[in-house]
Amino acid sequence: MSMVPTLLSVEGLTKSYGGVHAVRGVSFELRAGEILALIGPNGAGKSTCFDMLNGQNTPDSGRIRVMGQETTGKKPRVVWRMGVGRTFQITATFPTMTVRENVQVALVSHRQQLFNLWRSTTNFAREEAGRLLDLVGMGAYAERPCGELAYGDLKRLELAIALANQPKLLLMDEPTAGMAPRERIELMRLTAQIAREQSLGVLFTEHDMDVVFEHADRILVLNRGTLIAEGSPEEVRGNAQVRAIYLGEGLVYDARHREGAHA
Amino acid sequence: MRGYFVGAGLAIALAGMAGPAMAQSGEIKIGEINSYSLLPAFTEPYRKGWQLAVEEVNAAGGINGKKLVVISKDDGGKPADAQTAANELVSSENVAMLAGTFLSNIGLAVSDFANQKKVFFLAAEPLTDAITWSKGNKYTFRLRPSNYMQAAMLVEEAAKLPAKRWATIAPNYEYGQSAVAVFKKLMSEKRPDIQWVDEQWPPQGKIDAGPVVQAVAAANPEAILNVTFGADLVKLVREGNTRGLFKDRKVVSFLTGEPEYLDPLKDETPEGWIVTGYPWYAIKTPEHDAFLKAYQAKYNDYPRLGSIVGYQTIKSAAAILAKANSTDPEKLIAATEGLQVASPFGEITFRKIDHQSTLGAFVGKTALKDGKGVMVDSVYRKGADYLPSDAEVEKLRPKD
Amino acid sequence: MAFYIVQFLTGLASAASLFLVASGLSIIFGVTRIVNFAHGAFYMLGAYVAFTLTERLSGALGFWGGIVAAALIVAAIGVLVEMVLLRRIYHAPELFQLLATFGLTLMVEDLVVLIWGPDDLLGRRAPGFKGAVDFFGQNVPSYDLFLIVLGPVVLGILWLLFQRTRWGVLVRAATQDRDMVAALGVNQKWLFTSVFALGVFLAALGGALQIPRDAVNHAMDLRVIVEVFVVVVIGGLGSIIGAFVAAVLVSELNAFGILIFPKISIILVFLVMAVVLIVRPWGLFGKPEAPARRTPGLTVNPWRPLTTNERFAALAALVVAAALPLFAGNYALTVGSEIAIFVIFAVSLHFLMSVGGLASFGHAAYFGLGAYGIAFLAKMAGLPMIVSLLLGPLLGLLGAAVFGFFAVQLSGVYFAMLTLAFAQIVWSIAFQWVSVTGGDNGILGVWPEKWAAGPSHFYWLSLGIAALAVVILRIIVFSPFGYALRATRDSPLRSESIGINAKRIQWTAFVIAGTTAGVAGALFAYLKGSVFPDNMGIPLSVDALVMVLLGGVETVSGAVIGAIVYKALNIWLVSQTEWSKLVLGGFVVLIVVAFPKGIVGTLESMMNRRGNSTPAKPAILTSRIETAE
Structure with missing residues (x-):
């Protein structure tokens, strides 16, 4: 275990809004090839935590290091260039472009060609884009307008975009929200496979406990801004404090997902 | 596709304009x-x-x-x-x-x-x-x-006034600026004793008359030169009347005697302004x-x-x-x-x-008659008498 | 001391007039997101109708009744406009409603002259408020005092309306999140109509109340509209209190500013706005705008470069256009040159607006800078034409680089208004710095050299440069940079998280667009042989916006058609009819209704529909929206 390098190390992350502690003293580590879930009830501080990790939000105190480099307070675009890919709870893609073009833009950025005014983009890294799309199972949709995609496909596309800069770390905010149960399983299986093959670290938040317990190597439980449990799925499942928090809430999540599946 | 439109559009647009009309x-x-x-x-x-x-x-x-x-x-x-x-x-x-x-x-x-x-x-x-x-x-x-000629006509009357402290109000563009400049120059030549105590330059068509009137009044001039016209003039006159700016002050004003600008003032026409204009009712x-x-x-x-x-x-x-x-x-x-x-x-x-x-142009004084503004005591001033000497004009004008 | 207090009160009175009109605009914008260019027209109509009513009705009751009745009548006209016209285009691309209200404004300007005649009209003084109150030897008009009281009273009534009624709660909710209110099952149609009615009522009331102070005339709308927009933006869009504070701020700064700088009025509001927006990007009381909510469903057909056949067609069209001198006379050729120049100008703005999603309200600044660049080089440095043509637009580049840097820090309407402020600042420099720019008398005698002087030669030159500009901008659209720019427009969140520095990309785009506009301005200077501050004025910026919107903001080069149609029609109508504004305005309104995506945009979707028989997309896709974290 100690041979595997630490990808992400978080120490004492703290953020408060107007006196309310959204996140308080959160510390954890993530190793290459590891899939780590961050869970907790609504308002536990998951999103705040996540936003600080990729630079959308600045912590009041604490340190974040990616592969030993300090990223605390750095802008998302800088964090991305340090090898951190991200997907969003509500997908953020470029609706006026084709699926392939969505990935091509990310490749343009990765290859530092953003200020190239002359070349045609149509053939820019076309194979690479195709390969990434094949990887997430979207190869057949390459020429489709992104705005026409079904939601599950958009999530896959986001994954392809996030992989374009060959990241070492993937941050996925509720990757399966709004998806049908079958799609969820597929997407997480795919993510796990990619993580293993490319020895990526994955950190994700998730409401669906089935997904969490099936795919996470380790789980972090956040409540009211503090980390209350950390460990393997078995350990977390057996944790009395976690059970107390989640008692009754499981039903809520189930209902939410049924709703989401029809959205 | 779009490029196709470029040409076609141009061609269609211009077809109607093509071909000079035949002079009959x-x-x-x-x-x-x-x-x-x-x-x-x-x-x-x-x-x-x-x-x-x-x-x-x-x-x-x-x-x-x-x-x-x-x-x-x-x-x-x-x-x-x-x-x-x-x-x-x-x-x-x-x-x-x-x-x-x-x-x-x-x-x-x-x-x-x-x-x-x-x-x-x-x-x-x-x-x-x-x-x-x-x-x-x-x-x-x-x-x-021209501006110069009208200024010269007004200066002739203005110089006769005892007033020594003068303020100016003119629209902030070339016409207003050069009207004021010429008036000041000619006036100072005739009356080296006068002082210019304030100038206001409201934007043409957008005068915020209240503050302008107040500002002029604060400088306490004995006479005022006005170059504003149209809707600006109406606002200036209304504010000036209400706030008593024109009371016991002489006002010399460009163009105000022209019916275009005088008539809209109706019964609010200030009396006794020295103006250039066109008293069509009084020309015999x-x-x-x-x-x-x-x-x-x-x-x-x-x-x-x-x-x-x-x-x-x-x-x-x-x-x-x-x-x-x-x-x-x-x-x-x-x-x-x-x-x-x-x-x-x-x-x-x-x-x-x-x-x-x-x-x-006619130079005269504004007055109220039957609830309307008119020019009285107006005299026609021939343009030829209010132009600089030929030698000066030669210097002003580039050679053809 | 008494003087300063009176000056302060005078400023407050001006502020009250401004606030009435501004509050209406702010409410309308806050809820419907319509940039209501016609707000000034409603203000003017309020004054005209009130003039007629107060002349007919006698006594104090007749006067005040006439004022209120006028505002109600104009509000009813507003409701009609909203129901007949605006409702059809709420789902059109952003800013398209601006086009409709612009058309209306043009029509109203001619209509009031047709109905009420060309003369300035002097209305009655307000009964009971004719005189002045003595304040330590200073006279304060009692009508000013009335206005000073009225402003806060209206503010209070509006506040109660928004805080204490269900309708007000809905309006506030809609100001913050339109889609949410729609999702709550509120009848959005009637909410919008009622908001529009209230806004127009306030504008008309503001106009009607000017009767005792102003002369009613057909230019009132333009005098007020820009200033009111500025006040609304300084205060923060959708904030009534903000509008009030901004009105007071602007009026007081003006009242005291002229004591020290008598020429300050012309530029003051724009300076204040520029400073406020740079320091507080959302105005004094505004909140950060929820990220622009686009309905992606409108543009699901991704752009693509021309096919080989289309390229040949484009080339053929260019050849046809180039053949014009064979059969057209000098006048047609000069008009052709002018249109070609406006094609360049329009495509430069189109690049910024449609590719970059940055709608500039002050694009004429860079056109004008290009023109002045030429004038300086040709007149003062005496450089030959070719050299001037190459160097002149650099002034546009320089301006765009400086102003663009600040402007791209903002987005949406705030971006638009900051560009407007910069354009007005540049304009006022050209206007005021007489020794260098000749002021409003401009710089004359900037004629082309012999080789380009003939109408056909100049036409070919303009056409060639226009074609080149269109081609180059298209290449940039499909270049990696173009994609990056579109990425920043489509999703700021996603583009940032794939390493794109949106501000730098947008700044570069701003400079490209500004330089291209400068090229157009440079040619324009030679076409006209002279340069005036007009060349960077607001009307020209508006013209460019209209051309882009007319062509279709969601197309790759729709502005080409927009420019040709609008400019040709404009020149033709001005030449043919006395009521060109009425006809042109009517035409613009018709186009808006008939081509809700702009001319080219609508044609494209018609062609797509014919060539594409795939079933409609899933509803979810057209309704999905991006939200920020």
């Missing part, structure tokens, strides 16, 4: 341009004036037997559009000369166009001194008394009577100064064309230099030296 023999065309849509209050009476003149010219047998036709275009108050119109008139309509314009910058733009394209241009109304002096050119003549000369009768008969309305300018522009143009008996610009210029023409204000001359006409 037996006609002489004048191309006329003015800011009809921007300044209807001034240009509508102006239009009526020139239409009357066209009628009279043709009734009297036209120009050496040819019918006079005026083709009129709107410039929307934009110099660039005025040039487009000028180009259309010259290239498509084959007009013998250009005439008109109200705003100074448009007059200058058309004057520059005329100079470049070698077309004769009779500027009707623009007041800027530049059009005959610093930016004068051989193709351009101007009818209306045969020339003006004839004009007034014809105008009222045709339009059932009284004339404004614009009517005189429009009328005299076309009357002058007709005289020029008749004398030149040609549409060649060089011959038109030769005919105009030194030409004497009759006008409702008496005979005027187009000066050879700077192409300025000697049309004058």
Whole structure:
């Protein structure tokens, strides 16, 4: 275990809004090839935590290091260039472009060609884009307008975009929200496979406990801004404090997902 | 696909404009341009004036037997559009000369166009001194008394006032600036003892009259020079009356006696202002009577100064064309230099030296009569008497 | 001391007039997101109708009744406009409603002259408020005092309306999140109509109340509209209190500013706005705008470069256009040159607006800078034409680089208004710095050299440069940079998280667009032989916006058609009819209704529909929206 390098190390992350502690003293580590879930009830501080990790939000105190480099307070675009890919709870893609073009833009950025005014983009890294799309199972949709995609496909596309800069770390905010149960399983299986093959670290938040317990190597439980449990799925499942928090809430999540599946 | 549209669109758009109109023999065309849509209050009476003149010219047998036709275009108050119109008139309509314009910058733009394209241009109304002096050119003549001339006429009266502390209010653009500058210069020459205690420069058309009136009042001048006109003047007068700015103060004001600007003031017209203008009700000369009768008969309305300018522009143009008996610009210029023409204000001359006409203006005082503003004690000032010496003009004007 | 207090009160009175009109605009914008260009027209109509009513009705009751009745009548006209016209285009691309209200404004300007005649009209003084009150030897008009009281009263009534009524709660909710209110099952149609009615009522009331102070005339709308927009933006869009504070701020700064700098009025509001927006990007009381909510469903057909056939067609069209001198006269050729120049100008703005999603309200600044660049080089430095043509636009580049840097820090309407402020600042420099720029008399005698002087030669030159500009901008659209720019427009969130520095990309785009506009301005200077501050004025900026919207903001080069149609029609109408604004305005309104995506945009979707028989997309896709974290 100690041979595997630490990808992400978080120490004492703290953020408060107007006196309310959204996140308080959160510390954890993530190793290459590891899939780590961050869970907790609504308002536990998951999103705040996540936003600080990729630079959308600045912590009041604490340190974040990616592969030993300090990223605390750095802008998302800088964090991305340090090898951190991200997907969003509500997908953020470029609706006026084709699926392939969505990935091509990310490749343009990765290859530092953003200020190239002359070349045609149509053939820019076309194979690479195709390969990434094949990887997430979207190869057949390459020429489709992104705005026409079904939601599950958009999530896959986001994954392809996030992989374009060959990241070492993937941050996925509720990757399966709004998806049908079958799609969820597929997407997480795919993510796990990619993580293993490319020895990526994955950190994700998730409401669906089935997904969490099936795919996470380790789980972090956040409540009211503090980390209350950390460990393997078995350990977390057996944790009395976690059970107390989640008692009754499981039903809520189930209902939410049924709703989401029809959205 | 889009590129296809480019060409097709251009072609379609231009097809309608293609091909110069054939000049019909037996006609002489004048191309006329003015800011009809921007300044209807001034240009509508102006239009009526020139239409009357066209009628009279043709009734009297036209120009050496040819019918006079005026083709009129709107410039929307934009110099660039005025040039487009000028180009259309010259290239498509084959007009013998250009005439008109109200705003100074448009007059200058058309004057520059005329100079470049070698077309004769009779500027009707623009007041800027530049059009005959610093930016004068051989193709351009101007009818209306210039800024300098009106300033000189007003200074003559203003210098007689005992007032020593003066403030100025003028619209913040070239006309206002040069009116104030000339007035100050001429005034200071005659009265080295006076002091300029405040100046206000509200943006043209956007005066915030309350603060301006207050600011002037705070400087406590004995007399005020006003150059604002139109809606700005109305606001200034209303605020000034209410706040007592004009009480016990002399006011000298450019153009305020012109019916265009005086009439909207109705019963709020301030009394005793020394103004230039056009008291059509008080002019008792045969020339003006004839004009007034014809105008009222045709339009059932009284004339404004614009009517005189429009009328005299076309009357002058007709005289020029008749004398030149040609549409060649060089011959038109030769005919105009030194030409004497009759006008409702008496005979005027187009000066050879700077192409300025000697049309004058009336100077008088404002008064209230039957709830309306009028000019009283007004005297016609001949333009020729209020121009600098020939030697000075020579220095002001570039050589042709 | 008394003087300063009176000056302060005078400023407050001006502020009250401004606030009435501004509050209406702010409410309308806050809820419907319509940039209501016609707000000034409603203000003017209020004054005209009130003039007629107060002249007919006698006594104090007749006067005040006439004022209120006028505002109600104009509000009813507003409701009609909203129901007949605006409702059809709420789902059109952003800013398209601006086009409709612009058309209306043009029509109203001619209509009031047709109905009420060309003369300035002097209305009655307000009964009971004719005189002045003595304040330590200074006279304060009692009508000013009335206005000073009225402003806060209206503010209070509006506040109660928004805080204490269900309708007000809905309006506030809609101001913050339109889609949410729609999702709550509120009848959005009537909410919008009622909001529009209230806004127009306030504008008309503001106009009607000017009767005792102003002369009613047909230019009132333009005098007020820009200033009111500025006040609304300084205060923060949708914030009524903000509008009030901004009105007071601007009026007081003006009242005291003229004591020290008598020429300050012309530029003051724009300076204040520029400073406020740079320091507080959402105005004094505004909240950060929720990220622009686009309905992606409108543009699901991704752009693509021309096919080979289309390229040949484009080339053929260019050849046809180039053949014009064979059969057209000098005038047609000069008009052709002018249109070609406006094609360049329009495509430069189109690039910024449609590719970059940055709608500039002050694009004429860079056009004008290009023109002045030429004038300086040709007149003062005496450089030959070719050199001038190459160097002149650099002034546009410089301006765009400086102003663009600040402008791209903002987005949406705030971006638009900051560009407007910069354009006005540049304009006022050209206007005021007489010794260098000649002031409003401009710089004359900037004519082309002999080789380009003939109408056909100049036409070919303009056409060639226009074609080149269109081609180059298209290449940039499909270049990696173009994609990056579109990425920043489509999703700021996603583009940032794939390493794109949106501000730098947008700044570069701003400079490209500004330089291209400068090229157009440079040619324009030679076409007209002169340069005036007009060349950077607001009307020209608006013209460019109209051309882009007319062509279709969601197309790659729709502005080309927009420019040709609008400019050709404009020139033709001005030449043919006295009521060109009425006809042109009517035409614009018709186009808006008939071509809700702009001319080219609508044609494209018609062609797509014919060539594409795939069933409609799932509803979810057209309704999905991006939200920020």
